[in-house]
């Protein structure tokens with residue numbers, strides 16, 4: 025009887041596994057078929073062929089330059105990369121439509137939020153709907169006050185004075201090449217950590233130490249972005265399930281971040297947070313859940329670190345090519361500061377510097393730190409230029425291309441000319457939808473004023489005391505793939521102290 029029962033049990037189990045595996049196999053094959061059908065992998069149009077064979081690279085240094093070329097040629101300012109299921113647009117009307125008018129049907133979408141989900145959790149950068157609205161409202165209240173800006177200004181000035189200038193001074197006049205991009209990444213990481221956590225990782229100390237936290241954050245951002253390069257999300261999901269390769273490294277890096285964040289939260293709880301100024305302490309007044317607090321603050325780290333470093337790197341690259349702009353900024357600095365003995369310009373003095381502001385916006389026009397940004401259509405839609413968007417399609421607006429449209433900026437659009445932003449010596453904002461460098465709709469950047477202030481402080485402090493030179497022949501910038509514009513190979517420079 026016993027053996028009959030176990031035989032019956034054995035055959036039932038085998039039948040169950042047979043049915044289960046057959047179903048799984050058929051389901052996977054079906055999903056693959058749907059994926060292939062939807063992504064039109066066989067598309068033979070000129071653009072898709074050039075994309076699939078990478079033949080565009082024979083003519084263009086960067087993918088964004090090729091896209092710009094195509095967008096300039098398109099009558100509507102919109103193109104389709106069928107094999108990616110991606111519509112790309114530089115049409116200001118379309119951008120306003122997706123980021124503002126029909127914002128509700130163009131969320132970041134599940135694809136994006138699963139890619140960055142392990143790193144960012146439910147943080148503002150990674151959510152849509154009510155959760156986003158709640159965090160946006162709360163963060164706007166916390167960041168809107170004058171005191172938070174003054175706090176950010178103090179952090180930035182202290183990092184410049186105690187770390188950035190001593191580091192530049194230590195290499196000045198020597199034949200020592202410094203990677204300015206790396207310096208700015210360390211600089212902005214120190215600042216955003218102090219601002220968000222009240223924690224100083226000290227990445228820009230003279231010895232340029234490697235902080236475990238910074239390294240873990242770097243790896244986690246890199247591997248999360250790499251997930252997006254896989255042709256199907258199934259690949260990284262299986263790797264994650266089996267804890268293999270980069271997914272294993274990503275998990276380890278995130279564990280370090282989590283432990284760090286938890287330590288910070290515990291410390292605040294023990295020592296009290298109501299007297300402190302950092303974002304974490306501010307949010308702790310409203311939110312009790314530790315994981316949620318961690319997610320919100322990590323989103324700020326991601327949003328505020330590489331963007332500022334990228335903006336500064338391009339600005340200094342442009343200055344090395346345009347000494348006349350550097351001289352004009354120095355003249356303005358002298359005029360505004362007058363006979364003041366202060367080493368640094370104050371917040372109010374900086375607000376008077378129209379030329380500096382124009383130069384910064386001109387640099388952001390040519391080299392926006394966020395070169396493109398995508399949303400996913402939640403329903404069928406028609407863009408302002410008549411382009412049909414079917415549900416589920418990825419729609420990308422392209423600030424890099426938008427800053428280079430001859431129709432908008434004129435035939436000298438590739439030249440670095442701060443004066444195009446000035447009227448009677450005063451800065452005149454361009455129609456923001458023609459230039460969504462900080463995004464231009466409902467999700468507009470929450471750290472815009474802080475970012476602009478941070479970049480201005482660095483530019484003034486550095487050029488007042490040092491001359492930055494690029495050794496050897498200067499190449500046009502080549503970017504590495506990623507969420508934020510990063511120069512491949514960094515920005516190697518020589519530093520010279522100016523004559524007093």
Ligand code: HEM
Nearest residue numbers: 148327328331332335393394461462463467469470471475
């Ligand atoms: C030059 C520097 C910066 C640039 C170019 C920039 C650009 C952007 C862009 C394009 C977005 C919209 C992203 C999207 O729609 O998904 C954004 C969002 C955001 N930025 Fe910035 N950003 C910069 C600096 C900063 C800094 C320093 C902070 C923090 C102190 C910050 C905090 C945020 C946050 C929290 C969001 C999310 C807003 C939301 O989802 O509602 N950003 N930024």
